[in-house]
Amino acid sequence: MGEPAISIVEHEKRQEWWWAAEKKRSSRLDYLRKAIWKKGAIGGLYPQGLYVDLERPVLQTEKARELESSPDPYVIKFAKILAHVLDNKTIFITDHSQLVGYLGSLPNTITWDPTLAAVLNHEVVNDPTCIQEPLEESLKIISEVADYWAGKSDLDKIMPYLDLDDAMKVLSGAIGWGVPLSRGGYSGKDYEYIMTGVHAFEDIIEELDRRIDEADEKAHEPGASKEISDLYDKMNMWEAMKIALEAGIRYAKRYARLARIIAENYETDDERKEELLQIAEVCEHVPAKPPRTLQESLQYDLFIQLFSRNEAIEGAWPARPDYYHGPYYEKQVNVDKTLTKEEALDLAGEFLIRAAEVSQYKVKWAREGLQGIEGTWVWTLGGVKKDGSDACNGMTIALLQASRLVRVANPTFAFRWHPKVSDEVMREVFECIRQGLGYPSIRNDPVLIANAMNWHGHPIEEARTWAHQACMSPAPCTKHGFQPMRMANATVNCAKIIEYVFSSGFDNVVNMQIGAETPDAATFTEYNQVFDAWVTQMKTVFSILVRPVNRARILAPKMTPRPFLSAISERSIESGLDVCDPSISRGNAWITAFTWVENADSLAAIKKLVFDEKKYTMAELKEALANDWQGYEEMRLDFVKNAPKWGNDDDYVDTIMLDCLHEAAKFSRELKCPSGNSWPILPENVSGNIHYANIVGALPNGRRLGDALYDGGISPGPGLDKKGPTAVLKSCSKIDHISDGRAFLLNQRLSPTQLAGEKGYQLWKTYMKTWADLGLDHVQFNCVSDEILRNAQKDPEKYQEVIVRVAGYSAHFVDISRKTQDNIIQRTVQGLG
């Protein structure tokens, strides 16, 4: 006898939202959701059953060998390699699916791009977990591929042109992560050009042909000039773009052909046959021509994302899916009535699933920093249109509802709140939060639009088109506003700033001088000396990380071009320049500030206990930190318990936080990107607080080496915000969210019991009104009870589908490390009302 069936209502009462979702969703979505091979690393290792796809690196390598003696310039060779992969890789169509396309050759493969970095290739060679049997044969292929690309990969080519001192400090892994590559970071897209139904691949190819013909004619008229010389490079670039787009069209047609073959030769179910023929029609139409239906629009978008990831490792997925797919939804569901809401919901759900599957082999530190997920696919919903009116539409609601049915941890949503959002939409947003998804995060649209205009000079219409470039940073989706590549290594492990104040910039963990050689902290007799040293260390560390990115952005167009991304970018099509060329970009860089709040809490503790109360000397504190607080436990507890902590509306520490932010903001305006714009900071963490736990030494806030760092952004330390949610908001509101930095992440935990029913919604709405009135730019919620999280730790098999908000992303609770799990449980559950 099996256990009696439990009703959906009962599951919901027990907050078992995942079981309720399974019963609510269509049979198609149920099949496709369960068909997902989860790709996010667990404990830095890929889950069992996955393996590194060797087909693609073999195709890339064989084509590269063939082209070695070709007279083609590099950008054309690169485009031909991309085309060779798309023309020859194995493709598949999953049963019940309506959308097609995957990066790898089979559903359980992780793609590996050997052209990026030898360091990545070495990790594949030595990976103990996901090499396909027979092992010897696979290792032979991997070694041959890795050997071929040694010295030829992007990073190998770029490195000699970087400052060696900076490069070594970046690669130490102590102060930042990521590498300065145009094919390894977060790629925004010119969605206003490619996703508005005006231009598709055939239109662009026609435009490219025209430009090549015109340039060719001009280049051969009597005369000589720099302009004429430049035309040769431009013609090559346009040619490479064309090769990439034509390959994309052929790739889609391969799916059309496969769908027809299945329908005509294998499928016996008439309904499925019709669906397959529909897939064939869709793939014959897009991406060659602009979409006509919601299915075509989603398929078109998916193809674009896949092509771009065939060209680069993209660690994020900037998108605004309700805004760009919404017109097709409205037309088919509400005007023409050619699609039911349920059918649209199936398509929206499958779109989320297709994105959830995407995977690219990453180095271990990246896998550890993004526990349980493949990258930060934070999709942007809501917001305003260019004219300032509400942009929410039927697709906004469909995507929010679909997310509750398929419950994937990646992609997640971030919702652009503004005063004109309807109550209907806000209820849908709230329902996702209440049901424990950890998303959408809520963004304050008016504040962030003003912020974009303030920091980077985006005109208001451009600023209003923004989508998340990664977890948090807004970037417009326009011709000059979008950022083609955010190189992740401008990501600062900021806790090192205060650590270096006590070591005069010497890093005792990686054993090298990284920071500035500031005076011996033991000799400081005034707080101002500490703060001055902090400012010097902050400037030094920021500069070390920003310089390689600037350099790589300048080198990228020639050394590491992006022909496909260029081909869907109006500014490149017009100019014939690579999309990363700084001369055609407005420039909207930012410095991600991991582990930021530790600085304010540490400085406050020093000011109060050393200089105000004179309980300890700087020499004693330096000694205690050098000993990782060992033998100084009483003193350590004093620094934990008796020093003011950020997040309690306490001006003592809040003023110090503002001092730090103001110094950083001032310096941000001195740091310039190659386009001439500023480098504002953006405090947030992903799971860097755990990744860096063993890299950051003891700190004056009482933290020891190995302890988890705070969960990030401007979130108070877990359990240290003792005065309730309004005090947290008030502390955060002292920051100017327009001019003090680019954005500020705030994690909050709410009680699921308190959020139950209509009363729960009204409580949350009141909280959100306070949040908006105080001018914060971000907040995100965990809404899963301690009981469920503890049960999931004890019995993970039963709680496989519990999702939590880690930092700028969500993950399945069972897929993150015990340390991260504990860190989330430790966060204060805020009582509302």
Next chain:
Amino acid sequence: MPKCEECKNFFPWEDNPRKGDCVERAVDPRQAYYKAKPVNADQDSADCSSFQKK
């Protein structure tokens, strides 16, 4: 020596019958699907475990 074009799984391209798709049904622990890979019609399939004479 059998060639791909003699196999039931071979579907020639209309624009170039010397090439075609090798189409196979596959079932893994999570999902079932059809997969396709381009092959040459005259490719040797003696070692192909999926070969099925037309």
